[in-house]
Amino acid sequence: MAMAMTAAELRDAYLDFFAAKGCTRHPSAPLITDDPTTLFTVAGMAQFKDMFLGRGALPFTRATTCQKCMRTNDILNVGRTPRHHTFFEMLGNFSFDDYFKRETIAWAWEFLTRVLALDPERLWVSVHTIDDEAWDIWAREIGFPEARMVRLGDDDNFWPAGAPADGPLGPGGCCSEIFWDFEPDGPAGVHPGNDPGDRFVEIWNLVFPQYNVCEPKVDGRYRLDDLGRRNIDTGAGLERMACVLQGKRNNFDTDLFQTIIAQVCAVTDARYVEGAPSGSSEEERNALIRRIADHVRGVSFAIADGAQPTNTGAGYVVRRLIRRAVLDVDKLGLEDPCLHGVVPAVVTAMGSAYPELPRRADMAAALIEREERQFRSTLRRGLDLLERELATRDPGPAFDGDKAFRLYETYGFPREVTEEILDERELRIDEAGWQQAEAAHRAVSRSKDVVVFTASALSDAKPRLGPTAYVGYDQLSADVELVLLEVDGAAVETAGAGTAVRFALAPTPFYAEGGGQVADHGQVLGPDGAFTIQVTDVQRDEGLVIHSGVVAHGCARPGPVFAAVDQDRRGDTAAHHTATHLLHQALCAVLGDQVEQQGSKVDPGELRFDFNHPQQLTREQQTRIEQMVGDWIIQALDVQVAVLPIDQARARGAKALFGEKYGDEVRTVAVGEPPVSIELCGGCHVANTAEVKQFRILREEASAAGIRRIIAIAGDVAVARAEEEDRLALACGKVLGLVDPDPRELADLAQALKAKPEELEGRLRALVDEAHELDQLVASTDTTQLLLQGGLVERVQGLQAHVKRLRKQRQQLQARQAMAQVDGILAAAQEVAGVSLLVGQFSGVDGKGLREVGKTLQDRRPEAAVILGSETDGKAALLALVPPALHPRGLQAGALIGSLARQVGGGGGGRPDQAQAG
Numbered sequence: 001m002a003m004a005m006t007a008a009e010l011r012d013a014y015l016d017f018f019a020a021k022g023c024t025r026h027p028s029a030p031l032i033t034d035d036p037t038t039l040f041t042v043a044g045m046a047q048f049k050d051m052f053l054g055r056g057a058l059p060f061t062r063a064t065t066c067q068k069c070m071r072t073n074d075i076l077n078v079g080r081t082p083r084h085h086t087f088f089e090m091l092g093n094f095s096f097d098d099y100f101k102r103e104t105i106a107w108a109w110e111f112l113t114r115v116l117a118l119d120p121e122r123l124w125v126s127v128h129t130i131d132d133e134a135w136d137i138w139a140r141e142i143g144f145p146e147a148r149m150v151r152l153g154d155d156d157n158f159w160p161a162g163a164p165a166d167g168p169l170g171p172g173g174c175c176s177e178i179f180w181d182f183e184p185d186g187p188a189g190v191h192p193g194n195d196p197g198d199r200f201v202e203i204w205n206l207v208f209p210q211y212n213v214c215e216p217k218v219d220g221r222y223r224l225d226d227l228g229r230r231n232i233d234t235g236a237g238l239e240r241m242a243c244v245l246q247g248k249r250n251n252f253d254t255d256l257f258q259t260i261i262a263q264v265c266a267v268t269d270a271r272y273v274e275g276a277p278s279g280s281s282e283e284e285r286n287a288l289i290r291r292i293a294d295h296v297r298g299v300s301f302a303i304a305d306g307a308q309p310t311n312t313g314a315g316y317v318v319r320r321l322i323r324r325a326v327l328d329v330d331k332l333g334l335e336d337p338c339l340h341g342v343v344p345a346v347v348t349a350m351g352s353a354y355p356e357l358p359r360r361a362d363m364a365a366a367l368i369e370r371e372e373r374q375f376r377s378t379l380r381r382g383l384d385l386l387e388r389e390l391a392t393r394d395p396g397p398a399f400d401g402d403k404a405f406r407l408y409e410t411y412g413f414p415r416e417v418t419e420e421i422l423d424e425r426e427l428r429i430d431e432a433g434w435q436q437a438e439a440a441h442r443a444v445s446r447s448k449d450v451v452v453f454t455a456s457a458l459s460d461a462k463p464r465l466g467p468t469a470y471v472g473y474d475q476l477s478a479d480v481e482l483v484l485l486e487v488d489g490a491a492v493e494t495a496g497a498g499t500a501v502r503f504a505l506a507p508t509p510f511y512a513e514g515g516g517q518v519a520d521h522g523q524v525l526g527p528d529g530a531f532t533i534q535v536t537d538v539q540r541d542e543g544l545v546i547h548s549g550v551v552a553h554g555c556a557r558p559g560p561v562f563a564a565v566d567q568d569r570r571g572d573t574a575a576h577h578t579a580t581h582l583l584h585q586a587l588c589a590v591l592g593d594q595v596e597q598q599g600s601k602v603d604p605g606e607l608r609f610d611f612n613h614p615q616q617l618t619r620e621q622q623t624r625i626e627q628m629v630g631d632w633i634i635q636a637l638d639v640q641v642a643v644l645p646i647d648q649a650r651a652r653g654a655k656a657l658f659g660e661k662y663g664d665e666v667r668t669v670a671v672g673e674p675p676v677s678i679e680l681c682g683g684c685h686v687a688n689t690a691e692v693k694q695f696r697i698l699r700e701e702a703s704a705a706g707i708r709r710i711i712a713i714a715g716d717v718a719v720a721r722a723e724e725e726d727r728l729a730l731a732c733g734k735v736l737g738l739v740d741p742d743p744r745e746l747a748d749l750a751q752a753l754k755a756k757p758e759e760l761e762g763r764l765r766a767l768v769d770e771a772h773e774l775d776q777l778v779a780s781t782d783t784t785q786l787l788l789q790g791g792l793v794e795r796v797q798g799l800q801a802h803v804k805r806l807r808k809q810r811q812q813l814q815a816r817q818a819m820a821q822v823d824g825i826l827a828a829a830q831e832v833a834g835v836s837l838l839v840g841q842f843s844g845v846d847g848k849g850l851r852e853v854g855k856t857l858q859d860r861r862p863e864a865a866v867i868l869g870s871e872t873d874g875k876a877a878l879l880a881l882v883p884p885a886l887h888p889r890g891l892q893a894g895a896l897i898g899s900l901a902r903q904v905g906g907g908g909g910g911r912p913d914q915a916q917a918g
Helices: 007-019 044-052 103-113 132-142 239-246 255-268 281-304 313-331 339-350 362-390 400-412 417-423 432-450 565-590 618-633 645-653 716-735 743-752 756-779 783-784 794-821 822-827 847-860 884-889 891-903
Strands: 062-070 087-095 123-128 151-152 170-182 200-218 221-226 232-237 475-489 491-494 500-506 522-525 531-542 544-554 560-565 595-603 607-612 641-647 665-671 679-682 696-703 705-715 831-832 835-843 865-872 875-881 907-912 913-918
Touching: 007 062, 007 087, 007 103, 007 239, 007 891, 044 062, 044 087, 044 232, 087 103, 087 239, 087 281, 087 560, 103 132, 103 170, 103 200, 103 232, 123 132, 123 696, 132 170, 151 417, 221 500, 232 239, 232 607, 239 255, 255 281, 255 339, 255 835, 281 339, 281 362, 313 339, 313 362, 339 362, 362 400, 362 417, 400 417, 400 432, 400 618, 544 884, 565 595, 565 607, 565 618, 565 665, 565 679, 565 696, 565 705, 565 716, 618 835, 645 665, 665 716, 696 716, 705 716, 716 743, 716 756, 716 794, 743 756, 743 794, 756 794, 783 831, 794 835, 822 847, 831 884, 835 847, 847 865, 847 913, 865 884, 875 891, 891 907
Parallel strands: 123 151, 835 865
Antiparallel strands: 062 087, 087 232, 123 170, 170 200, 200 221, 200 232, 475 491, 475 500, 475 560, 500 544, 522 531, 522 560, 531 544, 595 607, 607 705, 641 665, 665 679, 696 705, 831 835, 865 875, 875 913, 907 913
């Protein structure tokens, strides 16, 4: 009888078993990958691809993992079948030119039948048609009955599937799959190769990637050359194994999902019926609930590993999963946002195995809720778009299937809603067009999901070149060897001036981008200055450091060279990196230890630091953080670097960088003794905090829901900024009569004046001059008194309020003066083409004042047309009034004002009886 195990117990049992076989228990790679060929980690072997090719640098040749994976190529089946998921866990054991088929098969059999105690009579095995070695191991060494063994072809028992006929080229090999028979008493003659239903489920795939799939093709198949390495890549779906062990037929009925499903039911007020008949309304509801559970689980993991809902890349998949779940919630009859309420259940179910989940649960819930709310308005836009498409479609009974699918794919617009709207117009979706668009989308998704190998001259040379030694912590220049030169992916012996190149050095003083720190720049000089390469980027490909740049002059070639890092750029970068560590510590001290770094970027000009925090920092909090970092700089604390066992580093309280993977030994950077800050870090730092010189926060802003971002400067950049701010503050203070202005007020001053820093002095002079002019105009002396009170911002705010009052008083004065001209305007009335015309010109009267004068004139002479104009601060204001009695004669205020406005370079309009322009 199989052992009764929870999924967590199964996960640990698997890893413990293979650890006992000498496999290093290696952590899961993050779900979000920086591999340009795939959006997510899609298989256990993905993080080991260079190890399989013999060019990796990990310190072991056999490993075991439980890998977080995400695939979306079968997303439409999620919830509707027992075993399709977006996020899933892949148990795996791997060999990198170490053990091979015999051990792999024997250990799989031992684990299944002895550790898990599965009934061996219900296990089946498939082997590739050409793999006699695996067949013989199963039949003769394991003693597995050949009656339950089947030989299958490339599509079923080769990885990548179908590669010998269809590609991709590169490493591949035969597979042996192990199946569980859910119906051992079922019809005879049915086996895993011809099962018409769900009787057999694959629970383990043993892959033997010993070939290189390569050209040319012979008889429609690529050549299978010996790879020269005997690798093992196995994958066992945790969800499927748990399903078998727990006696279920559906993965969603296991303990992995039931906690989450129960919460879905709680927030949607829906009921899940285990074992509901296929086609029943209960099973249709179950499918919705299962899909919601799957998608919220996948999204929670993706966000925990750094993804956020966006319109591109992995973020687009996250957004799409949330939207699909929202649609399913709607089908359950709930219109309010609720998906975020499922996140705590995901944490309960899986947080102990994956501690990143509880750490970022609040952020995941906040992002999901925001997306839920935004998507409902997106749905409305989808409706509008459909209506526009219907209004412009070609005649006929079918609606373009491609457009219908794009509505679904881009806007998440449900097909059934589209069909209902079309049905009302006696239309239908063109099924062929829909299927074609869907197939194209699947092809793109699938290609993104499964491609994991790339090649270039440098990457292919990694086994030969080995890891690049880095000497840049201590040396900013060195005599080194340019060991390989690459142009457009191919190795070359020469590269002329103007050519973009990539190359490897042995060793290198250049820092490769990583840990948030940008790459070094600099120069590589040939012997006797024969050539110069300007280095513009440095990246790490596993252990190999790849330099990129342009040949500035001469003809570059491999051989001895002199490598020199741009020292000023490195120095500024190091100051910002050490300041980043101090900022992190100050944030924890001011806001609390729950603050955790969510990402950073360190470059020569500034630093960017993202951290979890629910609300905007106050000005007081920012000031405290600045002062704390400034105090540590003034204390001139030594910065100590040490390589320690990771357990010892964590015991000292070292903070880890978000998204980074660490080995058994880690580099620690400690500031002060005892340290005020200690972090795991491979970056470049100053030797003493005094070298940071100054630290200034430029701004604090939202980065995402629950995530704040600080942009700050340090080092010479901050010193230059401080000097400029001191100069600017003194200049502004002089305008305002302030002897000792505070430069920290400049940001608020710029906000108050709505001005850029370089505009502040001019804006202040203009404000003071206007205030004095208005004082004289309205006989006030308040401005002089205001300039004796408060700091920069207080004085400006007082001046602004004062000027606002004076402007109103000026308008009132000018309005009175304008009214005093009414008698003169009446006396100067003109007769034009039989029309009585009143014309007046003013200074400083606004539109409101003109209308008051115009109304008075009309009251005195109702039959007359009125045209008034005023000049204020170099701008013209015009008013035309025409009584209705004159309209039949073709005289209307709107037309009149339009003609007049053109004379002053303006525009305007209005009713036939009244119109304005400026």
